[in-house]
Structures are given as structure tokens and as C-alpha cells.
Amino acid sequence: xxxxxxxxxxxxxxxxxxxxxxxxxxxxxxxxxxxxxxxxxxxxxxxxxxxxxxxxxxxxxxxxxxxxxxxxxxxxxxxxxxxxxxxxxxxxxxxxxxxxxxxxxxxxxxxxxxxxxxxxxxxxxxxxxxxxxxxxxxxxxxxxxxxxxxxxxxxxxxxxxxxxxxxxxxxxxxxxxxxxxxxxxxxxxxxxxxxxxxxxxxxxxxxxxxxxxxxxxxxxxxxxxxxxxxxxxxxxxxxxxxxxxxxxxxxxxxxxxxxxxxxxxxxxxxxxxxxxxxxxxxxxxxxxxxxxxxxxxxxxxxxxxxxxxxxxxxxxxxxxxxxxxxxxxxxxxxxxxxxxxxxxxxxxxxxxxxxxxxxxxxxxxxxxxxxxxxxxxxxxxxxxxxxxxxxxxxxxxxxxxxxxxxxxxxxxxxxxxxxxxxxxxxxxxxxxxxxxxxxxx
Numbered sequence: 001x002x003x004x005x006x007x008x009x010x011x012x013x014x015x016x017x018x019x020x021x022x023x024x025x026x027x028x029x030x031x032x033x034x035x036x037x038x039x040x041x042x043x044x045x046x047x048x049x050x051x052x053x054x055x056x057x058x059x060x061x062x063x064x065x066x067x068x069x070x071x072x073x074x075x076x077x078x079x080x081x082x083x084x085x086x087x088x089x090x091x092x093x094x095x096x097x098x099x100x101x102x103x104x105x106x107x108x109x110x111x112x113x114x115x116x117x118x119x120x121x122x123x124x125x126x127x128x129x130x131x132x133x134x135x136x137x138x139x140x141x142x143x144x145x146x147x148x149x150x151x152x153x154x155x156x157x158x159x160x161x162x163x164x165x166x167x168x169x170x171x172x173x174x175x176x177x178x179x180x181x182x183x184x185x186x187x188x189x190x191x192x193x194x195x196x197x198x199x200x201x202x203x204x205x206x207x208x209x210x211x212x213x214x215x216x217x218x219x220x221x222x223x224x225x226x227x228x229x230x231x232x233x234x235x236x237x238x239x240x241x242x243x244x245x246x247x248x249x250x251x252x253x254x255x256x257x258x259x260x261x262x263x264x265x266x267x268x269x270x271x272x273x274x275x276x277x278x279x280x281x282x283x284x285x286x287x288x289x290x291x292x293x294x295x296x297x298x299x300x301x302x303x304x305x306x307x308x309x310x311x312x313x314x315x316x317x318x319x320x321x322x323x324x325x326x327x328x329x330x331x332x333x334x335x336x337x338x339x340x341x342x343x344x345x346x347x348x349x350x351x352x353x354x355x356x357x358x359x360x361x362x363x364x365x366x367x368x369x370x371x372x373x374x375x376x377x378x379x380x381x382x383x384x385x386x387x388x389x390x391x392x393x394x395x396x397x398x399x400x401x402x403x404x405x406x407x408x409x410x411x412x413x414x415x416x417x418x419x420x421x422x423x424x425x426x427x428x429x430x431x432x433x434x435x436x437x438x439x440x441x
Contacts, residue, residue, distance in 0.1 A: 001217075008216075009436060012277045015221035016284060022221075023228025037229055044226035048285075051219030054212045055290035060158055061205050062292055063166070063317070064173050066310035069202045071177030072195040073307040079422060080181075086421055087312050090414040091320030092358055094260075098253045098326030098406075099357040103350060105249035106334040111242060113335045149362060166289065167318035167362065209293040216281060216294075223284045231398065239395045249327045250402040257322075257413045264420040266430065274301050274436050275412060282408040283401045288324075289317055291408050299415045301435050303426035308419050316411025318362070323403030323410075324371035325361035329378035330354075336384045356381045371403055 001011050030036045071080070151157050151168035158169060184191035258268040278294035285291065292313050299309035320326075333353050334344040342349060360377040379386055419425035429435050 007436060009273075009277050011217040012220055012280050015217035015219075016224055016280055019221040019224025019284070020228050023225040023230075026225075026229040027231075027233065041226050041230060044222045044229070046222075048219055048222030048226055051212075051215050051222070052285055052287055052290050054215070055285075055293065056160075056287070058205065058208055058212060059289045059292050059317075060160065060166075060169060062209065062296075063169055063314045064158075065198065065202045065205050066296065067170065067173040067314055068177055068180075068198045070307035070310045071180050072198050073305075083308055083311060083418055083422065084315075086418040087308075087315055087414045088319065090417050091316060091410060092361065094253070094257070094322050094410050094413065095320040095326040095361045096354055096358050097256060098249075098322040098410075099330035099354055101252045101256070102249050102327040102330035103334050103344070103353070105245050105252070106331045107344065109241060109245040109248075111245055111331070111335050112338050113332075146362075164318070170314055170318065209297075213293060213297075216277070220281060220284045227284070227397065227401075243395050243398060246327070246331065246399045247402055249331065250323060250406050253322055253327060253406055254409060257409050260413060261416060264417055266416060266420065270431060270433065271302065271416075273433060274298060275409070277436075278408055278412075279405045283405040286397065286400045286404045288321065288404055288407045288411075291404075292317060295408055295411055299412055301429070302412075302416060303429035304415045304419045305424050305426075308422075308424065309415050312411050312415030312418060316407065316414060320361045320410065320414075321374070321403075321407040323406035324400075325374040326357060327406070328371045328399075328403055329357055329360070329375045332375050333378055333382055333384060336379065340384060342384075353378070353382060371400060 001014065026037055026040060148162070149164050149167050149171070151172045154169065154172040156162070157165040157172070160166075162168065180191060180194060183194070258271070261268050261271055275298055278291055278298045281294055282288065282291040295313040295316070296309050299312065300306065304312070330353060337344040337349065344350070356378050360374055360381065376386060416425065
């Protein structure tokens, strides 16, 4: 397809469809516990998980060099505070909106945690969450949790060993960028040398990104085949009400994102056509961090300046994730509240929940498990039982696909809105459908 110059978007969509058909075909032909499926999944993982690991390999270097490059761009550095503030306001603001939508959807569908029959998997998941809470979070005060966001050993955070490593890397890189701005005022020649070095490293990292992105259709095919082949269809049917409610909430927030773009006089149809590849990848891979290269590239194809695209993409990995830190914890809190005698319709409960969601959305990891980390923070702060967060374990992967796509969409919305407010969005690039993401050899 690439040799025939078929667009990147169509190649990604083809991989997505083939993967679903192949995976469901395996489920139809073989039994759920078949060794054929187990063996096939291992080969799927070699391609799919291998692809995600390549993306994860480049994520931290990309965050680091992207933010540094943003500081070295003269146009951005003059508006640095304004750009950062607008991105944060959009990310946190849409997360609060997402939480409100999650609350409303849960109430509208009359969802309660006790309605779900808990089997061995759910009980084991609940016990695991409680153990994790007891060992990592229970004895921490709120100020101590905030302190965990700050980098003490940046080299440790570069290895991603902490749940808050991503935002710690962002903070550390911001210090270097601010120091660069100070040096540029006093010793411009030294600053210019550093800027050229950063530009060179950035070019190399982006070339690595291009090489990895060429594997995207294959990675999505393998990931989707594995997901379709191993999904518990009976559990999905049994918990259909909860799955439907979750996706209704996610779709509503997605529509709100599009309405925000319309409010800034941006054509949502054009946006969707250009954003499809990254949204499809985020949906299938369930990793916002792995989608970062595509997130940045997509924003650039929409006319967002390099610096703003880098900031929005990097900040969106650990701050204000609409799906994982907004919709999901809010829905769980409202579902669990009645089990301890709390009325989820109480205005004081809703206001407190929105405040907790907004604050807890800082430092959510952009890889698998970020939603669980956010849920634990919110439920523990609201004094709600942690163990009941495991009731949706059987359909968690299916719901997580939509959450991740929404996270990425929120980041790109922040980048577009910021560029529009600062009058830096290149409208001719935004409307040019020939400027879609294309990955060349």
C-alpha cells in the first residue's frame, strides 16, 4: 500500500480492520482457552507490544528534547508563560468538564458498584488495589502526594520508575529551559551554541520517531488482533450497561472537544480527517505516552507551531487526561458512593469530587495503569473504598481504549486552542488536507 502511495491514514485503518476481523475469527474458530490462541497471542505481542516498546523507548527523550526545543524557539519563549497557562487551563478545564459528564452519565444510567457481580478476578483486582494503596499512598498526606510530583533524582525519572516520572521529567526540563532563557540574555553566544545542539538532537530524535512510525499499521494490526482474540465477550455482554455508559460519557466529551474547536472557528471535519491516525493508534494501543510522537506530528499537520505542539503533547501525558483522570474516576466515585451511604446527588459531594479530580489529574502516568492510579487518588481522598475500583476489571481493556483516545484528543485540543488564542495557528496548513501525517522511508 505504501509503494502505491496509499495515505498513512488509510494504511492505519486497514490494519485496524484486518486485526479486528482476524482476532474475532480466532475467537469464533477456537475455544477461549485454546492453546492456538495462547500461542498466537505471543506472536501478536512480538509485533504489537514490540512496537509499543519502541514508542515507549523514544517517549522520554522526545519529551525532554521537545520541551527544550520549545524554549529555544524565539517566538515561543517570548510568550512562554501565556502558552503554558492556556494549555494548562484547557487541559484542567476539560478534565473538570469530563468529570461532570462522567457524573451525569453514571446517574442517568443508574449505575452502582453493588450491581456488578464480583467473581474471582474482580475480588483479586480489588485486593491488589488495596495492597497498592496501603503500600504507596495510604500513609501520605495530600502535601506529600503533591511533593511526589517533583523530581529529586531526574535520572531515576528518566527511567520511568515512578508513577509521576513523566511530570517530573517535564518539570526538570522546564528548569533547564528557563535557565537557557537566562543565559541567552547574558551570554547569547553560549545560548546559541546550546540551541544548535538541541536542534541537532531534536532532528535525530524525530528521525528515530519517523522510523518507528513506519511500523504503525503493522503494530495496530497485531494489537487489535490480540485484543479481539482475547476479549471476554461474555463479560462484555454481561456488563454491557457499564460499557455503554462509559462510551456515552467518552463520546459526549469528545463532542465537547469538537464544539470547542468550532467555537474557535476551526472546521471539526477537517480536524477529524487529520487526527484519525493518532486517535486510531491511541484507541488500539491504550498508551497516551506511546502516541506522543503521532500527537505532536498531528498538531503540526494542523498548523500548530512546533513549540506549542511539543508543550501540549508533553503536558497532556501527565496533566488533565480527560478520559483516565476525568471521566473514569468520577464515574467510579459516583458508583461507589452509595455503598457507604453517601448521596452522589449531594451538591457538596459533587463539588468536592470535581475539585479532587482537577487536583489529582496532575501526575497521571501516560501509560497503562494511569486511570487506576488516578482512581486510587480520587477514591482515597474522598474516603471511598478502594477495593470496589476493581469491579470493572473484566471490561477494563475495552473501556481503556476509548479513554486513551480521549486523552490524546484533549492534548491536541489544548494545542489548537492555545495556537488560536495566540494567533499563531497557520490556517492554510489546517485546511490543507494534503498535509496529513505521512511517514516516508
